[in-house]
Amino acid sequence: MxxxxxxxxxxxxxxxxxxxxxxxxAGTNELAAALNVKPATATDMLKKxxxxxxVDYQKYGKITLTITGRKHAIEIVRKHRLWExxxxxxxxxxxxxxxxxxxxxxxxxxxxxxxxxxELLDFPEFDPHGDIxxxxxxxxxxxxxxxxxxxEAGKSCKMVAVKDNSVNFLQYVVKVGLEINHDIKVISKExxxxxxxxxxxxxxxxxxxxxxxxxxxxxxxxxxxxxxxKTKCEIK
Amino acid sequence: MxxxxxxxxxxxxxxxxxxxxxxxxAGTNELAAALNVKPATATDMLKKxxxxxxVDYQKYGKITLTITGRKHAIEIVRKHRLWExxxxxxxxxxxxxxxxxxxxxxxxxxxxxxxxxxELLDFPEFDPHGDIxxxxxxxxxxxxxxxxxxxEAGKSCKMVAVKDNSVNFLQYVVKVGLEINHDIKVISKExxxxxxxxxxxxxxxxxxxxxxxxxxxxxxxxxxxxxxxKTKCEIK
DNA sequence: TATAAAAGTTAGACAAACCTAACAAAATAA
DNA sequence: TTATTTTGTTAGGTTTGTCTAACTTTTATA
Numbered sequence: 001m002x003x004x005x006x007x008x009x010x011x012x013x014x015x016x017x018x019x020x021x022x023x024x025x026a027g028t029n030e031l032a033a034a035l036n037v038k039p040a041t042a043t044d045m046l047k048k049x050x051x052x053x054x055v056d057y058q059k060y061g062k063i064t065l066t067i068t069g070r071k072h073a074i075e076i077v078r079k080h081r082l083w084e085x086x087x088x089x090x091x092x093x094x095x096x097x098x099x100x101x102x103x104x105x106x107x108x109x110x111x112x113x114x115x116x117x118x119e120l121l122d123f124p125e126f127d128p129h130g131d132i133x134x135x136x137x138x139x140x141x142x143x144x145x146x147x148x149x150x151x152e153a154g155k156s157c158k159m160v161a162v163k164d165n166s167v168n169f170l171q172y173v174v175k176v177g178l179e180i181n182h183d184i185k186v187i188s189k190e191x192x193x194x195x196x197x198x199x200x201x202x203x204x205x206x207x208x209x210x211x212x213x214x215x216x217x218x219x220x221x222x223x224x225x226x227x228x229x230k231t232k233c234e235i236k
Numbered sequence: 237m238x239x240x241x242x243x244x245x246x247x248x249x250x251x252x253x254x255x256x257x258x259x260x261x262a263g264t265n266e267l268a269a270a271l272n273v274k275p276a277t278a279t280d281m282l283k284k285x286x287x288x289x290x291v292d293y294q295k296y297g298k299i300t301l302t303i304t305g306r307k308h309a310i311e312i313v314r315k316h317r318l319w320e321x322x323x324x325x326x327x328x329x330x331x332x333x334x335x336x337x338x339x340x341x342x343x344x345x346x347x348x349x350x351x352x353x354x355e356l357l358d359f360p361e362f363d364p365h366g367d368i369x370x371x372x373x374x375x376x377x378x379x380x381x382x383x384x385x386x387x388e389a390g391k392s393c394k395m396v397a398v399k400d401n402s403v404n405f406l407q408y409v410v411k412v413g414l415e416i417n418h419d420i421k422v423i424s425k426e427x428x429x430x431x432x433x434x435x436x437x438x439x440x441x442x443x444x445x446x447x448x449x450x451x452x453x454x455x456x457x458x459x460x461x462x463x464x465x466k467t468k469c470e471i472k
Numbered sequence: 473t474a475t476a477a478a479a480g481t482t483a484g485a486c487a488a489a490c491c492t493a494a495c496a497a498a499a500t501a502a
Numbered sequence: 503t504t505a506t507t508t509t510g511t512t513a514g515g516t517t518t519g520t521c522t523a524a525c526t527t528t529t530a531t532a
Contacts, residue, residue: 003488037489039510117327280481280518
């Protein structure tokens with residue numbers, strides 16, 4: 001049985017090592033920062049997790065999850081995202097409210113609860129932020145996605161997810177009129193500061209590059225989740 | 237903000253002091269037993285809860301909850317019973333499965349979650365064991381109830397709740413064919429060992445006095461939750 | 473009422489998860 | 503390739519919630 005804290009370390013490690021394709025290992029400082037603890041604390045915990053064979057780690061070396069550790073981490077992420085979906089779909093929580101409560105709910109131990117929740121929600125694939133919900137077998141099929149910052153001027157795309165789940169960012173996204181499944185046209189890009197001019201539902205907004213890097217998009221004409229090969233695809 | 241442990245102590249104190257009308261204070265050993273810790277541990281925690289003004293207590297004296305402590309405890313019980321109801325009504329958990337999971341869920345901090353859950357369940361009054369769910373104001377209207385052991389031979393009653401929420405007892409109740417809202421007729425009572433012969437849905441069973449003391453009943457003809465004054469009332 | 477039993481407390485220890493301060497190793501830059 | 507910065511570790515300390523063992527107070531019993 002894992003403690004809440006141990007679960008949080010595993011989840012953080014999974015998130016760090018899944019951030020992008022290239023990176024597959026984490027560092028102590030990085031991990032500590034993600035969990036809001038001091039590096040010394042993370043070192044202590046890493047020793048413990050190593051003893052339990054949940055992480056591969058040695059002094060001054062990079063940190064990776066073992067198969068078992070990864071399985072645990074995925075189960076936690078699965079629960080987190082199912083709860084987020086429940087809060088949003090069944091209890092009317094807005095997408096900026098779900099994360100905080102799901103952080104608590106993800107630690108509830110009951111396989112039956114997870115299974116039944118999944119069923120109640122009709123086996124959802126995505127949570128309210130557009131993140132993939134790992135299935136009951138712990139499989140995650142990573143969908144093909146670009147960030148809004150990657151879209152060329154003049155091209156259009158469809159928003160499918162956000163990278164940043166902070167309340168601040170999510171509320172800002174709403175304010176800009178953006179929403180999952182909305183179409184976005186990139187009008188222009190400033191070469192100096194990469195400021196983007198975008199059109200959403202007929203209205204034009206300016207957004208920073210930082211903002212655009214946290215909006216995940218796909219081609220409007222392509223199937224969600226697959227690399228598109230159609231000639232008309234606007235997202236390469 | 238209270239820790240899980242502190243919440244459990246408050247809840248246990250509420251449960252002990254509400255067990256029956258006469259008793260309104262708890263002892264250290266009793267509390268420790270309820271929480272599965274040693275008396276020494278309970279003493280430590282009591283000092284802490286006293287400092288936080290959640291309990292009235294002094295060395296070697298009886299323990300009672302303060303107004304604030306009671307309010308917290310009732311809120312925890314409310315959450316526990318709402319979650320039990322949710323698990324039973326929305327996720328198909330049986331009544332012997334709900335308690336364990338609700339023990340975890342009762343500690344989730346989110347006022348909105350509690351309110352929305354209450355709404356989703358259509359503001360239930362009773363949980364799957366027939367226990368009263370305190371309302372949003374923290375009010376508990378204690379209904380008039382007797383135990384099956386109090387019912388005279390020849391009289392009938394209606395089961396409305398159980399006192400013991402253990403898996404063992406609950407499964408046994410089901411085995412005997414009993415269920416909330418079922419009518420029970422007491423055929424006879426052995427004067428030697430108080431063994432009861434009862435009739436449920438046309439079938440006759442023998443149950444011990446201990447068992448009968450954990451089945452809560454009302455008069456079949458009286459309104460649930462009120463002391464009955466009708467002449468035909470069979471439960472006095 | 474004296475004494476035994478029960479109930480409750482204190483002292484000292486331990487594990488988990490955190491910290492700070494000092495140090496060591498690795499990576500980067502001069 | 504040496505020096506500096508970044509990264510990571512160790513040592514020692516704190517808090518929370520638990521324990522055991524020894525002790526004290528209260529209650530019950532003879």
